[in-house]
Amino acid sequence: MIGLFQKFRDGLAKTHDRLVGEIKRIVARAPRLDPESLEELEAALIASDIGVETALRIVEEVRAASAQTGEADVGAIARRIIGETLSSQPGVLRSATPPPTVVLLVGVNGTGKTTSAGKLAHLLKQDGQSVLLAAADTFRAAAIEQLKIWGQRVGCDVIAGQYGADSAAVAYDALSAAINRGCDYLLVDTAGRLHTKRNLMEEMAKLQRVLRKQRPDAPHETLLVLDASTGMNGLNQAREFHQAVGLSGLIVTKLDGTAKGGIVVAINRELKLPVKFIGVGEQVDDLQPFDAKAFAEGLLG
16 A cells, blocks of 8 residues: 555656756755845746745745855755645544535536545545435536446445436435435535636535525535646636635645646635645545645655
8 A cells, every 4th residue: 555645746746856856956056046046946936836925935935044054955945834834724524413524526627526526435435434426417428427437436326317407406315315324424526617607606506505405504515626737727716616605625636647736835825725635646545635744745855
């Protein structure tokens, strides 16, 4: 079994190689880090999508350390600041009393919501929880079948309607079933929607309202599933979804295929949204609970 740190390290390899390569190049050329080198360092950090504020904070600390001692461990300073930033929000999945805990997965098309629902169900089952899946994406071709395949794969029942059915009605029926069966978690897979389309965002808000007719505190988690490769566009998505439906956290997918993994830091810092899980591969157990220290080490270790 690959350890958590190794999974993070492998998943962040592209982001790590690009960022650490740039830092090494800058430091090797000018170990005392003159103003020109610090400017280059700032540009390299911003290019990794960690966000301007975090990049500036790292550069300021590097500048101060370099002025004081003549040299600075850029990697150690960046790891500490990124770890502190990401640790400021609790990344643990909520647990409702009484159960079920209702988790809504939202996001734009193609981010991996259905796959994330299946992998999260697997993760929860491994932890001894009972899970029901709801196929509330009634628009995308094969979305219901895809979730049913995941349900069979991880041993979870799936509540589904017909294509074109009201997604809020499917979610309502699924919550009724989860309550009647005494399930610990209900994971609701929703249709992908562009964050710029107001009517689609209003549909999502309607789905939340319908769930609250049975459980006034539902959904207990509304998680944005974000494709890491979209970089700073992911920050725009997070802003819009947060404003429309009130996000409680993020699932960041496809980290293993991009050099833009730093976006996790930028979104966390601006919106104060915890990262709950990250996807670091294609296997069923490649969705991992987020660990700020392991992430910072994987990014800059």
